Amino acid sequence: MLILDLSKEAHKMPPQTLRVVYSAFRMAMLHWVADPQWVIPNVIAPFVFTVVALTLFRTDPTGQFALYAVLGGGMMGMWGNTLYSSGFAIEFEKWQGTLENVLAAPSNLMHVIAGRSVSNALLGLTNMVAILLIAAFGFRVSLGVANPILFAVSLVLTLLSVSALGLIFASAFVLSRSAQVFTNGLEFPIYIISGSMFPVFVLGPFEPVSYVLGPKWGIDAIREAATYGNVSIDFWKNIGIMLLITAVYIAIATVLFKFVEKKARRDGTLVEA
Amino acid sequence: MSNLRIFFSSAIFSFRAQFSWLNPPMWLTLKFVLGLSQMAFFVFVGQYIAQGQGQDPSKIVETIRYIAIGNALQTVAWNTVFSVINITGHDKWDGTLPLLLATPASRLPIFIGRAMLHVLDGMLSVAINFVFAIFLFGVNLGNADLLALTIAVILTAFTMAGFGLLIGGFSFYFRDPMVLANIFTFILLIFCGVNFAVDQLPGPLQPVSWAFPLTYGINAAREAIDGKSLIAISPWLGLELIVGLVSILIGYIFFRSFERVARKTGRLEAV
Numbered sequence: 001m002l003i004l005d006l007s008k009e010a011h012k013m014p015p016q017t018l019r020v021v022y023s024a025f026r027m028a029m030l031h032w033v034a035d036p037q038w039v040i041p042n043v044i045a046p047f048v049f050t051v052v053a054l055t056l057f058r059t060d061p062t063g064q065f066a067l068y069a070v071l072g073g074g075m076m077g078m079w080g081n082t083l084y085s086s087g088f089a090i091e092f093e094k095w096q097g098t099l100e101n102v103l104a105a106p107s108n109l110m111h112v113i114a115g116r117s118v119s120n121a122l123l124g125l126t127n128m129v130a131i132l133l134i135a136a137f138g139f140r141v142s143l144g145v146a147n148p149i150l151f152a153v154s155l156v157l158t159l160l161s162v163s164a165l166g167l168i169f170a171s172a173f174v175l176s177r178s179a180q181v182f183t184n185g186l187e188f189p190i191y192i193i194s195g196s197m198f199p200v201f202v203l204g205p206f207e208p209v210s211y212v213l214g215p216k217w218g219i220d221a222i223r224e225a226a227t228y229g230n231v232s233i234d235f236w237k238n239i240g241i242m243l244l245i246t247a248v249y250i251a252i253a254t255v256l257f258k259f260v261e262k263k264a265r266r267d268g269t270l271v272e273a
Numbered sequence: 274m275s276n277l278r279i280f281f282s283s284a285i286f287s288f289r290a291q292f293s294w295l296n297p298p299m300w301l302t303l304k305f306v307l308g309l310s311q312m313a314f315f316v317f318v319g320q321y322i323a324q325g326q327g328q329d330p331s332k333i334v335e336t337i338r339y340i341a342i343g344n345a346l347q348t349v350a351w352n353t354v355f356s357v358i359n360i361t362g363h364d365k366w367d368g369t370l371p372l373l374l375a376t377p378a379s380r381l382p383i384f385i386g387r388a389m390l391h392v393l394d395g396m397l398s399v400a401i402n403f404v405f406a407i408f409l410f411g412v413n414l415g416n417a418d419l420l421a422l423t424i425a426v427i428l429t430a431f432t433m434a435g436f437g438l439l440i441g442g443f444s445f446y447f448r449d450p451m452v453l454a455n456i457f458t459f460i461l462l463i464f465c466g467v468n469f470a471v472d473q474l475p476g477p478l479q480p481v482s483w484a485f486p487l488t489y490g491i492n493a494a495r496e497a498i499d500g501k502s503l504i505a506i507s508p509w510l511g512l513e514l515i516v517g518l519v520s521i522l523i524g525y526i527f528f529r530s531f532e533r534v535a536r537k538t539g540r541l542e543a544v
Contacts, residue, residue, distance in 0.1 A: 192313055
């Protein structure tokens, strides 16, 4: 009878991976609620950059540039926060004194960091809300979304792609003492390469570098859904490429995390590093 | 003599302290990557807008030049504002604040000294980023009055360090000065005529621009690059100096006031 009851409970529970991801997501959200000042530095730069861009764009009669500024500002918010959270993913556990517990738990380390990465990308989107308000009330820009459903779909998928890239950064940063420095040093170059605020053809010979970034394809899809009610085949092409690249990110992150976890358990130096 | 020794000790230790978290190769990486990528970002935005509006090539070049020069000068803020404000943060995180306040040393040289090596570091940042502006974005210094430009950069670094000390003094009252360091480093991009002229800001916001020494410094440097002499740009430099000195004075008042409150309440790290 007891066994039967337990199996019923097991059926109600989500698969273990999702449960771990969700728990980490929830914990990260609670941390932000408890100590919200940490999110401020990560949205300041994207916010200021977007306000500067909007000021530069205000002479544009077509309104096309304003769309770039607002959507790009949201994208940069996601980037900034994800990059930051990746850089500090392990550092934060050290500060809290919970790293040993996380490593000793039977849960996969990557799933824990994944939950945190998604929560941080989501928090980065607050920048988009702030920018929308500034654009609407400060700059009198009217911004309509032509296809809200596909806009939401492409936004969520891009958020997942950013989170997946954050996993790669997190695993790489674990191996370095200078994660914070990498985080600061990579923030602006990624804003440029991802074409968040301008089309990547502006980059000239460096344009191909942006093709390996899933979120580059995501922001293209988001712009298309925001502009056209009936999206073209390019929208689906962008989504398809982004999903493919995201799958590659996850595969790379899985390998890297296995290496990091093994190294941490073998050397026992991660906590002191 | 004793004050001079305190001044130099404060300058050296405050600068060296940042290497507890930043190793020298990474310091160099940041020095070369951060300013360049910030400059490139805004140059690309400006170029895209100018091209999209069908501006003629000479106007596009002028836009790129304007943005590149502004951002090259704004990089001084990373050292003189961001790093200087974070000294306060590190004093709190690293537990050195009680030791600092327990020492009988005169407070003024301690307070001003902590920013001084960051001033030199800031000048180096500006020089590096001017090289980027010249070789990557085609900024031409052919007409520049180099003496006037050099003095404008030196004075901007000093006065912005004064501004950093002001916010750093204010930051003693906050648990995490890093938040203020981020805010006050980045808002300079909006207010100081870095990417667009101050008169493009909404009217009510324009007076705010003149509270920052960088606004005067950028105007002075732009005029020096256009060939104006030191005498011709001296009104900008005079105003910049006044704003910088007032900033240091107010910052020092904050610092002493914090010290009094901290001694009275015994809450040094989070008054």
